[in-house]
Amino acid sequence: MFDVHFALRDWIYSFSIGFLVVSYWRNTWTMLDIMGCHQPYTATLANGDSFCFAFPAQMDPQGELGMLRLKNATYSYAAGLALLSIGVMMMCCGLWLPDRKTLQVSTNVRMLRFSIIYLLGASAVNVWRGIWYWADAWILPNNPMVSYWMTSLVGAGAAFAVFCGNSLLAPPAIFLLDGPDTDPPPIAVTVLASHYSSTLPSGQKRPQMSCYIYLLDVLLSFGFVPVAVVCFWRGKGKDKVSLW
Amino acid sequence: MFIICIWLASEPVVGFVDHRLRGNKILLWLLGRLRTYVLAWGTVSLWRCFWLFWDEFLGGSTVLSAGLGHVISLFLLTAMGCASSINAPASTLGVDSIPHPECEDEPLFSVVPLPWETLYAFGMFRQVDKSKVDDTKRFSNAVRPVSTGNIEMIVGKDANIPEHVDDEVYETSHKKEASPMSALEQSWNPFDPSEANGDDVMEKEESSMSIVQQTWKNIRPGLSNTSDTDRSWRPGLPRSDRSSFLDIEKPSLRRQRCSDYAQRPNQDNKRHRSVFFRSR
Numbered sequence: 001m002f003d004v005h006f007a008l009r010d011w012i013y014s015f016s017i018g019f020l021v022v023s024y025w026r027n028t029w030t031m032l033d034i035m036g037c038h039q040p041y042t043a044t045l046a047n048g049d050s051f052c053f054a055f056p057a058q059m060d061p062q063g064e065l066g067m068l069r070l071k072n073a074t075y076s077y078a079a080g081l082a083l084l085s086i087g088v089m090m091m092c093c094g095l096w097l098p099d100r101k102t103l104q105v106s107t108n109v110r111m112l113r114f115s116i117i118y119l120l121g122a123s124a125v126n127v128w129r130g131i132w133y134w135a136d137a138w139i140l141p142n143n144p145m146v147s148y149w150m151t152s153l154v155g156a157g158a159a160f161a162v163f164c165g166n167s168l169l170a171p172p173a174i175f176l177l178d179g180p181d182t183d184p185p186p187i188a189v190t191v192l193a194s195h196y197s198s199t200l201p202s203g204q205k206r207p208q209m210s211c212y213i214y215l216l217d218v219l220l221s222f223g224f225v226p227v228a229v230v231c232f233w234r235g236k237g238k239d240k241v242s243l244w
Numbered sequence: 245m246f247i248i249c250i251w252l253a254s255e256p257v258v259g260f261v262d263h264r265l266r267g268n269k270i271l272l273w274l275l276g277r278l279r280t281y282v283l284a285w286g287t288v289s290l291w292r293c294f295w296l297f298w299d300e301f302l303g304g305s306t307v308l309s310a311g312l313g314h315v316i317s318l319f320l321l322t323a324m325g326c327a328s329s330i331n332a333p334a335s336t337l338g339v340d341s342i343p344h345p346e347c348e349d350e351p352l353f354s355v356v357p358l359p360w361e362t363l364y365a366f367g368m369f370r371q372v373d374k375s376k377v378d379d380t381k382r383f384s385n386a387v388r389p390v391s392t393g394n395i396e397m398i399v400g401k402d403a404n405i406p407e408h409v410d411d412e413v414y415e416t417s418h419k420k421e422a423s424p425m426s427a428l429e430q431s432w433n434p435f436d437p438s439e440a441n442g443d444d445v446m447e448k449e450e451s452s453m454s455i456v457q458q459t460w461k462n463i464r465p466g467l468s469n470t471s472d473t474d475r476s477w478r479p480g481l482p483r484s485d486r487s488s489f490l491d492i493e494k495p496s497l498r499r500q501r502c503s504d505y506a507q508r509p510n511q512d513n514k515r516h517r518s519v520f521f522r523s524r
Binding site: 006007009010011012013014016017018019020021022023024025026027028030031033034039040041042043044045046050080084087098103104105110113114117118120121123124127128156160163164165166167168169170171172173174175176177178179180181182185186187188189190191194195198199221222223225226229230232233236237 | 250277280281283284285286287288289290291292294295296298299300304305306307309310311312313314316317318320321322324325326327328329330331332333334335336337338339340341357358359360362363364367368369370371372
């Protein structure tokens with residue numbers, strides 16, 4: 001018989017994790033808006049003055065609020081890339097991995113694991129914030145509805161075109177688990193690395209490729225795909241003048 | 245909207261459709277992408293809902309609200325063993341890849357909903373799940389002496405038994421290391437492998453054990469080696485193998501089988517070539 005007990009538990013956990021992830025993102029983003037834009041405490045998504053005065057800035061992109069938003073976008077994106085670089089280097093150095101011989105996870109490794117997650121999470125929020133505010137300022141700022149539809153469809157299409165459609169998802173639609181395992185979760189990864197890690201049998205090495213391919217892979221993974229994903233979410237998620 | 249999208253994209257529904265369309269690769273490919281798009285649409289609407297909830301009912305845009313929410317949510321996610329879920333592009337990617345050609349007709353993923361028994365409390369801080377390590381690497385020829393109270397014995401080097409075993413400390417620490425979320429339910433005794441694995445499995449284990457290991461097992465029932473205790477935590481054990489709702493093999497188990505197959509050494513020395521890219 002279909003096990004309702006298990007299904008109910010699955011859904012409860014899924015929604016709980018989804019709510020907690022949204023809570024992390026929303027509160028981190030809000031703290032950045034408060035620090036960077038001096039957003040008032042009454043600002044809400046429904047009023048349109050959260051997201052660093054989204055609606056007022058949209059009405060006058062060249063005004064004071066518009067320029068403030070643009071400046072925040074630049075700083076946020078730069079901070080996001082810097083944190084991402086640190087996180088990627090920490091993962092490449094194998095700081096997540098347990099001891100090779102004993103498979104023991106020491107206290108230092110535990111702290112490093114948490115640090116990597118925190119850095120990469122903060123990086124993601126900053127990168128998204130930067131791309132989002134840039135898109136608001138540069139992609140048809142005078143015609144928001146067309147802008148949102150266009151970015152939504154083009155973003156999704158671009159993500160699927162580079163075989164990263166699953167990057168559009170977020171909890172509770174998709175989850176990344178911490179462990180325990182010998183392998184880390186799929187964080188700070190590129191398209192090629194992810195593809196080969198899932199398709200190649202265990203122990204088989206990846207084929208050697210030209211350095212230009214690797215460079216393209218890095219640009220695609222850390223540059224193009226985030227833009228496509230953020231554009232999709234921006235198009236679907238904006239309030240006030242929204243697709244809903 | 246999210247509930248509709250989730251239902252449309254959930255494992256039983258998609259598994260049913262996949263079962264009917266098996267063999268038609270193009271339709272399955274399109275279905276997979278459509279499923280992703282539907283899920284993404286639903287996810288955005290759910291995020292808006294939660295975001296508005298925070299704005300209206302949980303303190304608005306105050307520093308205290310944002311700070312507390314940031315800390316508490318991160319702590320709880322870490323406690324549930326899924327802090328990595330806060331990542332998004334560019335910190336992580338969801339790539340569409342087929343794990344193995346035999347799994348081409350699989351749904352792209354079956355993480356909706358998440359099987360709760362796959363969660364490990366404070367998972368990133370735990371020791372490695374030894375049951376996932378290759379069996380050939382678990383025991384080596386070299387041995388080392390271990391003192392446990394008044395009994396000195398020789399055990400395998402990779403048995404992960406500490407040099408000096410204090411009874412209470414070892415039992416306590418070992419219980420903590422092997423306590424996923426399901427242990428909170430206390431639905432079965434996790435340190436009685438026969439209850440979790442079945443007696444037939446235990447018989448096979450005992451026959452393959454050395455005399456030393458059997459002796460160790462008699463001293464510490466249920467804690468003879470890490471593989472016994474770790475295996476009791478393997479996800480999916482309490483579940484039935486089949487989704488009787490659809491009378492087909494659960495897609496998650498098929499995917500696990502495909503994933504296990506892909507993890508085996510490539511015996512025919514041929515690299516698996518994927519026709520399409522699919523998710524992990």
